[in-house]
Amino acid sequence: MHGRLIERFGRVMPVDDTRRDPMWVLVQGVIGARAKTAVSNANTDRLIAEYGSWERVAEAPFEQLRGLLQTATFPAMAAERLKACLNEIIARCGKASLEHLEPMETAEAMDWLETLPGIARKISAGIMNTSHFNRRALVLDSGHRRVVQRMGLVPAKADTTRAYDALMPLMPPEWSAEDLDEHHLLGKRLAQTICRPKRPDCLSCPLRADCETGSATLSG
Secondary structure, eight states: OHHHHHHHHOOOOOOGGGOBOHHHHHHHHHHOTTOOHHHHHHHHHHHHHHHSSHHHHHHSOHHHHHHHTTTSSSHHHHHHHHHHHHHHHHHHHSSSOOGGGTTSOHHHHHHHHTTSTTOOHHHHHHHHHHBTTOOOOOOOOHHHHHHHHHHTSSOTTOOHHHHHHHHGGGSOTTOOHHHHHHHHHHHHHHHHHTSOSSSOOGGGOTTGGGOHHHHHHHHO
8 A cells, every 4th residue: 555655746745853842833733623734834934923932822912813813714713722721731731842742651641642632543543653763653544544434444433542543553663753654744744636526536546456445436
């Protein structure tokens, strides 16, 4: 599967120097619901540039935050969730930092993150995988999940947590955090270009031979 995606789309290995502080990744995830990555990245950079620290972002008036997040898909929801999440971290840790997660096992750290407001499996995996933590955790967005559901690798109605739990044991043990990140980016690209929500182009899909949906569609 991975090799055929590389044959179709080329390598999309992340560059090490793009890895961010875990708090930056958390904020980007919380405010990024249904938004393009470039928009969420720009909004996250705008917040830290405006306030200088995540503690000051947490203290910012709601209306002010919503104004700065106007390009988010849901500005009010993003501002509300961000304030709640940051304030909860500060209440527990004394500051807006995730450094206490460094010595934890990946699963334990993800469990802790998922007790925070606005944090579910996609964001917790992203924090552990794409930040300086550099851990083996597979990010699954809705598009990537759609691909593996149509392939029959996870149940059709599985949520992200259930899909993650089904897929992680299938990942080659020798894969690094970067390999898992590339696998997610390749799956995301397939979802955006071929395995679309409506009218998927099964005939052009490099994974059609191993896909339950694709095989049924083409044989029908």
